[in-house]
Amino acid sequence: MDTVFLQGLELRSVIGVHAWERAFAQRLKLDLRLAVDTGAAAASDDLADAVDYAALAEQLTQTAAAADCQLIEALADRLAATVLSHAAIQSVDLTLHKPGALPAATDVGVAITRSQQEAP
Numbered sequence: 001m002d003t004v005f006l007q008g009l010e011l012r013s014v015i016g017v018h019a020w021e022r023a024f025a026q027r028l029k030l031d032l033r034l035a036v037d038t039g040a041a042a043a044s045d046d047l048a049d050a051v052d053y054a055a056l057a058e059q060l061t062q063t064a065a066a067a068d069c070q071l072i073e074a075l076a077d078r079l080a081a082t083v084l085s086h087a088a089i090q091s092v093d094l095t096l097h098k099p100g101a102l103p104a105a106t107d108v109g110v111a112i113t114r115s116q117q118e119a120p
């Protein structure tokens with residue numbers, strides 16, 4: 001099994017547990033490692049045989065923009081579900097960063113792993 005990765009995708013979403021966080025979209029960063037078989041794409045050199053990471057990035061941007069979660073854990077899970085809607089992706093390691101959430105910290109976030117076997 002091979003890995004397609006996407007690093008530092010900027011997303012915007014209404015997210016946070018405090019009332020003041022509900023009034024505007026915050027900037028988040030997303031890192032993905034996708035477990036896929038790249039053999040067919042390598043052989044055909046045809047995007048139709050690949051997981052199109054550009055199209056996936058747009059879907060994830062829309063998922064985040066439409067969400068209004070309180071916790072980063074909840075948004076991370078929704079984003080993973082969007083990734084796993086692509087049957088060719090066997091599993092995903094997903095890290096969601098919420099920069100600036102804690103002024104005393106350089107970064108905060110959550111890292112999750114989800115696979116097709118778990119997907120409902």
Ligand SMILES: Nc1nc2c(c(=O)[nH]1)N=C([C@H](O)[C@@H](O)CO)CN2
Pocket residue numbers: 015016017018021070071072073098101102
């Ligand atoms: N485990 C979590 N802890 C906290 C979260 C979160 O999403 N998951 N969020 C907050 C606040 O929204 C913070 O990011 C902004 O003040 C605090 N703790």
